[in-house]
Amino acid sequence: RLIYMSGKFVPQSEAKVSVFDHGFLYGDGIFEGLRVYEGNIYKSREHLIRLYESAKSIMLDIPMTIDELEEVMVETVKKNDLRNAYIRLVISRGPGDLGLDPFTCKNPEIIIIADQVRLFPQELYDKGLDIVTVPTRRNTPDALNPKIKSLNYLNNVLVKIEARRAGVLEALMLNHEGYVCEGSGDNIFLVKKGKLITPPTYLGALEGITRETVMELAKAKGYEVVETPFTRHDVYVADECFLTGTAAEVIPVISVDDRIVGDGTPGPVTKELIQSYRQVVTEDGRQ
Numbered sequence: 001r002l003i004y005m006s007g008k009f010v011p012q013s014e015a016k017v018s019v020f021d022h023g024f025l026y027g028d029g030i031f032e033g034l035r036v037y038e039g040n041i042y043k044s045r046e047h048l049i050r051l052y053e054s055a056k057s058i059m060l061d062i063p064m065t066i067d068e069l070e071e072v073m074v075e076t077v078k079k080n081d082l083r084n085a086y087i088r089l090v091i092s093r094g095p096g097d098l099g100l101d102p103f104t105c106k107n108p109e110i111i112i113i114a115d116q117v118r119l120f121p122q123e124l125y126d127k128g129l130d131i132v133t134v135p136t137r138r139n140t141p142d143a144l145n146p147k148i149k150s151l152n153y154l155n156n157v158l159v160k161i162e163a164r165r166a167g168v169l170e171a172l173m174l175n176h177e178g179y180v181c182e183g184s185g186d187n188i189f190l191v192k193k194g195k196l197i198t199p200p201t202y203l204g205a206l207e208g209i210t211r212e213t214v215m216e217l218a219k220a221k222g223y224e225v226v227e228t229p230f231t232r233h234d235v236y237v238a239d240e241c242f243l244t245g246t247a248a249e250v251i252p253v254i255s256v257d258d259r260i261v262g263d264g265t266p267g268p269v270t271k272e273l274i275q276s277y278r279q280v281v282t283e284d285g286r287q
Ligand code: PLP
Pocket: 033, 156, 182, 183, 184, 185, 186, 187, 205, 206, 207, 208, 209, 210, 211, 244, 245, 246, 247
């Protein structure tokens, strides 16, 4: 693989970050995950806007315009000869002093990796996921705002650890009040009496781009979509449940904390949305 870093393309074996990089020392940076479908980067503008908003919030000046960055992403995909791929775009504060002060970092580092990705095995898209809720709480907006896609993903890493220890692949984070927020790297939806329900992001969730797409798709199909707080109980008694994310796409959930959701198989609304999501990601590229 050819990796874009420090302004040029280097072979994977040479793509190394300085130990003085504050992205490494302090998790001081931001990132995005994007998908390439049939040679086109899906919703690259939306991802780049979120990236620049995250950067603004943490006062990190990305030394490239949005158009330039988009161009380098396209080039990275081309150079690696990929038609279907995942792009990881990382902007770190760059190398500086050992101390915390980000103002000692003069050159933010831009890294673009394009590679294959499979978050969950294919069979789980047909069968559905068993998930759990975990003790690790989602940050509330008074701490590091979850809307910032920062390199501080320890919360999410802990959630993944807690999920794996429970023998499952994904888990849900609640906020300090017990409201369901999101998964370790995906947003959550319930279906109840034909209506789609997802938590408002102010509870503590990333404003997922897949979440947005799914809400639009569902509305276009005539479903009512509401953003409203809900608890674990509501998840247990939902008719259907699924997760959304750039890497995960739309994936059904069939049990939560050993409570079977619906009849324990992916529900009709979930299946319909999996299908239309797959269609839209490839179609949008062809326009
Ligand atoms: N929530 C978290 C914490 C994430 O890291 C991600 C992945 O980017 C998502 C949700 C899903 O967001 P998107 O659909 O934009 O990939």
